Amino acid sequence: MAFYSRRNFLKTGLAAGALAGSGTLPLLAQRQTATDLVPLGKSGVRVTRLAFGTGSFSGQVQRQVGQEGFTKLVRHAYDRGIRFFETAETYGEMHKMLGIALQGIPRESYQLMSKVTTRPGVDPRTKFDELRRLAKTEYFDIMLMHWQHTSSWPTDTHRWQDGILEAESKKVVIGRGASVHGLPALRQVPSNPWLQVAMIRVNHRGTRMDAEDYDTDGLGNVSEVVSHVHAARKTGMGVISMKLVGEGTFNREDRQKAMRFAFRNAGVDCVTVGYKNTGEIDEAISNLNLALA
Numbered sequence: 001m002a003f004y005s006r007r008n009f010l011k012t013g014l015a016a017g018a019l020a021g022s023g024t025l026p027l028l029a030q031r032q033t034a035t036d037l038v039p040l041g042k043s044g045v046r047v048t049r050l051a052f053g054t055g056s057f058s059g060q061v062q063r064q065v066g067q068e069g070f071t072k073l074v075r076h077a078y079d080r081g082i083r084f085f086e087t088a089e090t091y092g093e094m095h096k097m098l099g100i101a102l103q104g105i106p107r108e109s110y111q112l113m114s115k116v117t118t119r120p121g122v123d124p125r126t127k128f129d130e131l132r133r134l135a136k137t138e139y140f141d142i143m144l145m146h147w148q149h150t151s152s153w154p155t156d157t158h159r160w161q162d163g164i165l166e167a168e169s170k171k172v173v174i175g176r177g178a179s180v181h182g183l184p185a186l187r188q189v190p191s192n193p194w195l196q197v198a199m200i201r202v203n204h205r206g207t208r209m210d211a212e213d214y215d216t217d218g219l220g221n222v223s224e225v226v227s228h229v230h231a232a233r234k235t236g237m238g239v240i241s242m243k244l245v246g247e248g249t250f251n252r253e254d255r256q257k258a259m260r261f262a263f264r265n266a267g268v269d270c271v272t273v274g275y276k277n278t279g280e281i282d283e284a285i286s287n288l289n290l291a292l293a
Contacts, residue, residue, distance in 0.1 A: 033081075033289050034049050034050040034284070035048045035080070035081030035082060035083070035285070036049055037083065038269055039238070039269075040175065040196075041196055041233075042238070043174070043175025043176070043177070045111060045141045045174055045175040045197075047111045047269075047270055048081065048083045048084045049263075049269070049270050049292075050271060050273070051086050051271065051273070052077045052082050052085045052272075052273075053272040054085070054088075054094040054097075054098060054274060055091045055094070055274055059092045059093070062091075062094060062275075063094070063097070065277075067101075070101055072278070073277070074101035074102060076278045076281055077281050078110065080281060080285055081285075082281070083109065083110045083111060084111045084270065084272075085102065086113040086142075087135070088115035088146050089115065089116050089146065090146065090147075095114070095131055095134035096134045096135070099134060099137065100136070102136070107137065107138070111141040112135065112142075113140065113142035113144065114131050114135065114142075114143055114144070115144040115147075115179055115199075116128070116131065116143060116160070117147065118148075118160040124159070124160055124163025124164065124167070128140075128143070128163070128167050139171055139172050139173065140172070141174050141175060143164050143167065143175075143177075144177045144178055144197065145161070145164070147179060147181055148178045148185050149180070149181040149182050149185050151184035151187065151188060153178070153185055154188050154194070161176075164176045175196050175197055175238075176194070176196050176197065177197030178195060179198075180198065180199070181214040182210050182215075183212055183221060183224060183225075184214070186228050189231075189232050190228055190237070195232075195237055196238060197238045197239075198232050198237055199240045199242055200225065201220065201241070201243040202226070202229065202241040202242075202261070202268060202271075203222075203241075204260075204261035205219070206220040207219065207220075207247070209222065209225055209243060210225050226266045229266045229267060229268060238269045239266075239268045240268065240269065240270045240271070240272055241262045241266065241268040241271040244272070244273055245273060246258070248274075255284075255287055256287045259271070259287045260290075260291040263288075263291050
């Protein structure tokens with residue numbers, strides 16, 4: 001019996017050694033990182049967990065570094081593994097600046113998200129074509145309806161929803177969604193079958209987050225926001241966190257806590273952060289890697 005046990009022990013040990021040598025140990029989970037490509041809900045789009053945002057104070061911070069400086073930031077982020085870049089119609093010249101910064105990089109190697117303002121009297125098709133020209137791209141991986149801040153937004157935006165669906169049918173857009181501000185708007189997200197992606201304000205302090213008044217200077221309701229994020233994720237919706245660092249007001253310790261909270265407590269798929277120098281990009285990658293460790 002002792003010989004039998006030893007023989008099986010040796011066989012098991014040899015098998016484990018072979019697996020270890022081949023790098024395929026089944027019990028060792030692969031470490032997650034900020035630059036992993038992950039599915040963004042049911043949109044069919046895969047993005048890096050960390051995005052490059054261009055909307056710090058509506059793009060003012062990014063515009064102030066100038067085109068040359070901004071291009072260096074974008075290229076640094078790309079070289080560090082960030083493959084998800086996002087902007088919005090209301091961020092001034094940022095579609096144009098981002099298009100110039102990304103020029104020459106293979107389009108299939110990164111994902112691009114735009115946010116469109118759902119103004120009345122504007123033709124969605126014309127607007128999407130304008131934004132594509134500015135960004136020097138044939139398509140957007142994700143198109144969001146920007147700044148939805150009323151409880152009636154799902155019915156108020158039917159024309160834009162139809163316009164995005166038409167753009168999808170023509171491969172001008174791949175995935176669709178909305179960015180929301182305020183609890184009345186956020187409460188409509190989990191039950192909305194049109195949505196594939198939701199952009200939601202999330203951080204551990206409630207700074208610049210959602211409350212009953214979408215434009216309040218006070219703290220948001222963190223627990224309710226997180227409950228809606230969980231509910232949206234359960235439906236298969238992808239969630240992107242914005243205002244992660246309190247619109248630039250957090251110190252290093254709180255920036256680290258915000259990353260941990262977004263992924264460990266809220267359970268978002270992706271976070272977007274705006275940057276004004278390469279050090280901020282490196283720190284955000286480090287903070288997210290630490291949060292995922």
